[in-house]
Amino acid sequence: MDIKTYKPNLTDIVAMQQLVKTEVEKGIILLRTSDEMATTIRSYTAIEVDGVLAGFCALHIHSVNLAEIRSLVVSDKFRGLGLGKRLVKECLDEGKHLHVKEVLSLTYQKDFFEKLGFNVISKESIPEHKIWADCIRCKHFPVCDEVALLYKLEN
């Protein structure tokens, strides 16, 4: 199995939207329009298996201190192979390279992120602009049972 991560470009957006469609419909991942993905394309990392797109995630920078892992998804047929872990690790490396201090995740996958060294934090400590910009667009807002987790990067 040939597994590679790469920085996707604008021509990858259609396939990325197709891959994440089921999770968006379930309300697990927030819908991002093509234009929104285009604007933030540099924040994404994708992973392929034998040349087939198998997953992706984004590292969104909120401030000089804080970034967030967004839209993490691995295609059903490639789960359990360590691809999700590899994507998150790439984002953490990218954050470290950029001198980000903390990386946030808002997720239903608490155990997955804890395994990677993230710690649960109270949702009250999440920056307010994040709530208003993103959460308000979510199917589950305002009754949200996502968990907030934080990873502290050592720079």
Ligand SMILES: CC(C)(COP(=O)(O)OP(=O)(O)OC[C@H]1O[C@@H](n2cnc3c(N)ncnc32)[C@H](O)[C@@H]1OP(=O)(O)O)[C@@H](O)C(=O)NCCC(=O)NCCS
């Ligand atoms: C969460 C998700 C990205 C995991 O991807 P994956 O490639 O299957 O995960 P990995 O194979 O890299 O798993 C890494 C480790 O986490 C564990 N793990 C995977 N999914 C897990 C889960 N749901 N709960 C607890 N542990 C989990 C694995 O057993 C593995 O443990 P190990 O390192 O001890 O062997 C994938 O299930 C997915 O796309 N889910 C739907 C979308 C979603 O929920 N995204 C998160 C939103 S932020």
